[in-house]
Amino acid sequence: QLQESGPGLVRPSETLSLTCSVFGGSISGSTYYWGWVRRLPGKGLEWIASIPYSGSTYYNPSLRSRVTIFLDTSKNQFSLQLSSMTAADSALYYCLITGRTDSYYGMEVWGQGTTVTVSS
Amino acid sequence: DIVLTQSPLFLSVTPGEPASISCRSSQSLLHSNGNKCLDWYLQRPGQSPQVLIYLGSNRASGVPDRFSGSGSGSYFTLKISRVEAEDVGTYYCMQALQTPRTFGQGTKVEIK
Numbered sequence: 001q002l003q004e005s006g007p008g009l010v011r012p013s014e015t016l017s018l019t020c021s022v023f024g025g026s027i028s029g030s031t032y033y034w035g036w037v038r039r040l041p042g043k044g045l046e047w048i049a050s051i052p053y054s055g056s057t058y059y060n061p062s063l064r065s066r067v068t069i070f071l072d073t074s075k076n077q078f079s080l081q082l083s084s085m086t087a088a089d090s091a092l093y094y095c096l097i098t099g100r101t102d103s104y105y106g107m108e109v110w111g112q113g114t115t116v117t118v119s120s
Numbered sequence: 121d122i123v124l125t126q127s128p129l130f131l132s133v134t135p136g137e138p139a140s141i142s143c144r145s146s147q148s149l150l151h152s153n154g155n156k157c158l159d160w161y162l163q164r165p166g167q168s169p170q171v172l173i174y175l176g177s178n179r180a181s182g183v184p185d186r187f188s189g190s191g192s193g194s195y196f197t198l199k200i201s202r203v204e205a206e207d208v209g210t211y212y213c214m215q216a217l218q219t220p221r222t223f224g225q226g227t228k229v230e231i232k
Contacts, residue, residue: 037169045161045169045212047221060220061121094168104216105181106159106174113168 002095002111010089010118016082020095020111027073029053034078035098036069037107038091046091050098051078085118092116122146122215126224133203134232141227143213145194149176157217160189160198163226164209173198175216205231 006018020034027034035050035058049069050058059067068081082089096110123146133139149157156176163169171180173189176196186201200207208231213224 044226045214045223047223050219058219062220098221099216104155104175105178106171106216107161107169107214108171108180110168110170 002097002109004093004095004111004114006093006114006116008115008117010085010116011120012086012118014085016080016085016089016116018080018093018095018114018116020078020080022076022078027053027071027076027078031101031103032097033058033099033101034069034071034095035107036080036093036095037098037110038093039113040088040091047098048082048093049080052101054101087118090116090118121220122149122218122222124213124215124222124224126211126213126227129225129227131227131229132232133200133207133229135205136202139200139203139207139229141198141211141213141229143191143196143198143224145196145215148193149196149215149217150193151217156192156196157215158189158191158196159214159216160187161212161214161223162207162209163212164206167209169212172211203229203231207231 001023003021033050036048051069066083071078092113094113125144160173161169177189210226
C-alpha cells in the first residue's frame with residue numbers, strides 16, 4: 001500500500017513537497033519503479049516522474065526543470081518536489097508503482113491521492 | 121511525446137449490453153521485443169485509477185474476464201462484454217513504450 005502526505009495548500013512560486021510512504025514491502029532492493037502521476041482538473045492524467053531502487057530518475061520533459069524525485073530508504077518513503085508552483089499545478093497527486101525493472105504489469109499500485117491547491 | 125486519442129469520450133450503456141472504447145496512437149506502440157505497449161485503466165468515482173489491461177491484452181490480477189483488450193500497431197480497443205453497474209467511471213488508455221508516459225483524454229462511462 002502507498003500513502004501520500006503533504007500540504008493541501010501551496011502559495012504561488014513556492015515549492016511543493018510530497019511524500020509517499022510504502023507499507024507492506026521495502027523500497028530497498030525492490031524491482032519496482034516508484035513514481036508520481038497527477039490528475040489535472042479537466043485535463044486527465046499526467047505522468048510526472050519515476051525512480052527505481054537504483055536511483056536513476058525519469059522525468060516528464062514538460063516538468064523536468066522544476067521537478068525532483070528521490071528515495072528515502074531509511075524511512076521506506078519516496079518524495080516529489082515541484083518548484084515554482086502556479087495555479088496550473090493545482091491537481092490531485094498520486095504516488096504509485098509505475099512498473100518493474102524485470103517485467104511489466106502496468107501501473108499496478110496507486111495511493112489514494114492528495115489534493116494540492118495553489119493559491120495565495 | 122506520443123499522443124493518444126480515445127473515442128468516444130462519453131458512453132451511456134444499458135446493463136448487460138456490450139461496450140467498446142478505442143484508443144489511437146500517434147505512432148506504433150509495438151516494442152522491439154514484440155510487446156504491444158498499451159494499457160487500460162479505470163478510475164471509478166472517488167477512487168484511484170486501477171489497471172485493467174496491460175501490454176495490449178493482458179488482464180490484470182483480479183480483473184473480471186468481461187474486460188478484454190485487443191489491437192496492434194497504433195489502434196487498440198477495450199471491450200466490456202456485458203456492462204455491470206460497477207463499471208461506471210472514466211477509462212484511460214496509456215502508452216508504456218516511451219518516456220514520458222502519456223494517457224488518452226479519458227472516456228466517461230455511465231449506466232443508463
